[in-house]
Amino acid sequence: MVEHSAFAGAQAVTATQGGTTVRAIEPLSVVSVTAWRGQEAALADAVRATFGLDLPQAGRWTAHAGLTAIWAGPGHWWLQRGGRSALMQELAALGDHAGLIDISDARAVLRLRGPLARDILLGLLPLDLHPSVFTPGQVASTIAAHMTVQVRQLDDKPTFDLSCLRSYAGSLWRALELASAGPPRLSALSA
Amino acid sequence: MRIPCPHCGERGNDEFFYLGAAGLTRPAADAQPEAWHDYVYLRDNPAGKHSELWQHAHGCRRWLVVTRDTRTHAVFSAVDATP
The missing domain is CATH 3.30.70.1520 (Heterotetrameric sarcosine oxidase)
Known part of the structure; x- marks a missing residue:
């Protein structure tokens, strides 16, 4: 059997914006x-x-x-x-x-890493991700664009892993693209 | 409305699945049809304090009994439905 990426429908399996990278973690x-x-x-x-x-x-x-x-x-x-x-x-x-x-x-995982990672997730997840509240070592299961998503903070670069049902992988990728395109920007608010 | 899940903390109600009134008493298997009709279909519709079953379906998946004010959505308590 041949392994296929859960994100094969996405334009690329990694993408970078402002030094922030998203890539599939598989298998x-x-x-x-x-x-x-x-x-x-x-x-x-x-x-x-x-x-x-x-x-x-x-x-x-x-x-x-x-x-x-x-x-x-x-x-x-x-x-x-x-x-x-x-x-x-x-x-x-x-x-x-x-x-x-x-x-x-059953699962697909995206790793979001870099200075804009938290800002991007602010537009996607209904969680308080302020660094004083959500820190490395924490995990939460919540919703992202109506999909159940488990979000886990790995370090304070910051790096987050998002895990969703594999059949939603393409939709999660698209939701991340949309979230990375628009506001809000915590770093701008605190500047 | 925000629900204080005892396992995950306070979350928006869109993470939860709503079932209905908590604490209904199931009739005996040989109870009259009227008793079963009442159990299956008839509900109080209180304006005020109400205990309901909610499942944290997108979170820890636990069933909770949430007691809230139906007029204001103020939540008085949220506890596990089963130990």
Whole structure:
């Protein structure tokens, strides 16, 4: 089988404006991990013992040795690795404490990085993204142009990852294009 | 209207799916048709405090019981519908 980009319909898989870049992050391996009732602590212990990773609290993500854990709801996380990997097999032992679903093929991720990244997202997401409120290490699931989107801040360049359902990838790309074309501009307001 | 999700913080109501009144009591399986009709179709329409089921469908996906004032959209509380 041949891998196709989720963003193949976009004019380019990367774009740059004012030193700010958007590019597709693919392929990715993503597994949804939902703790069985009453098994959250046991799951957290198993993840820590096996991967040296602390499952994040609400609204946060953590990473260790290439494995990223993203909070997705109460008792629910996504574990993620770059590239195509046998992540389900790697996580199989967690099945004693949680339901595991491979959602790698269900997701598409765009990485937005650079000085205008926050300004662009202000026109797209109904979230308070002020640097005093939304900081590296945080994640939120919200809407972007009516699509469910998970937004995660990686650093204070700033860099954000936007994850949507794969079939919406082209629409998210277009929504980002539109958001990057117009106001508002936080950097201009604070100048 | 903004809903203070206990897991995600305050969010706009367009992130939520609305179901309807919370706390309805399901009739017994052998209850009279009138009781089932009442349960399925008939609703109060209070002007004031009202408890409703909302799902944070675009967020944490939890079902919440949101108590609000139907006249002002002031939200008194938002808690998990199930433990």
